[in-house]
Amino acid sequence: QKEVEQDPGPLSVPEGAIVSLNCTYSNSAFQYFMWYRQYSRKGPELLMYTYSSGNKEDGRFTAQVDKSSKYISLFIRDSQPSDSATYLCAMSVGGKLIFGQGTELSVKP
Amino acid sequence: SAVISQKPSRDICQRGTSLTIQCQVDSQVTMMFWYRQQPGQSLTLIATANQGSEATYESGFVIDKFPISRPNLTFSTLTVSNMSPEDSSIYLCSVEDPTSHEQYFGPGTRLTVT
Helix, strand or coil: CCCEEECCCCEEEECCCCEEEEEEECCCCCCEEEEEEECCCCCCEEEEEECCCEEEEECCEEEEEECCCCEEEEEECCCCHHHCEEEEEEEEECCEEEECCCEEEEEEC | CCCEEEECCEEEECCCCCEEEEEEECCCCCEEEEEEECCCCCEEEEEEEECCCCCEECCCCCCCCCCEEEEECCEEEEEECCCCHHHCEEEEEEEECCCCCCEEECCCEEEEEC
16 A cells, blocks of 8 residues: 555546545654645646645645545645646655655646 | 756766766755656655765665765755666655745756666
């Protein structure tokens, strides 16, 4: 069993849709939870960062962490074609990041 | 957030040769990391490079194949030695903000081994 599981998709939605991306994990020692966005041929860009259970909102993005269920989510409201990218969840312990497989998202105009 | 640059951005190399990748950060950081992203895959940690100490390698990665230097708090290099086509990947460096523990990535080095 991988430490971090993420549905690889691909996921295709119409513009304006709400997108839900999810990851589960098995290691209770993970301290920090991050979502990265990676455009083709670019390095990962940090989107959201949380360290406690609950919701964190930043514009159209909401990150949710449920430590009791070992489950994290990223919600994108009013999705735009510019949101088309691969989204990677990542979890940190001792500075080391363990990544999910990434979900490829396509938002159609 | 830290600004990270990498050189080269891409390279095509012959098998059996070595390539050194440079990572430069615009601020002093304690922890730097090197990751590999194989085609169509997610990122895998190669090693952690702290200034003033030997790099710590993850399972499956060895110093003879991926020697790392960390001469100061803003710079690190990763060498991919005796390359084979299986080493064709994107190599990325990252740094951790010591206060927030957020991690930021460089643009990556796209390596193709023929």
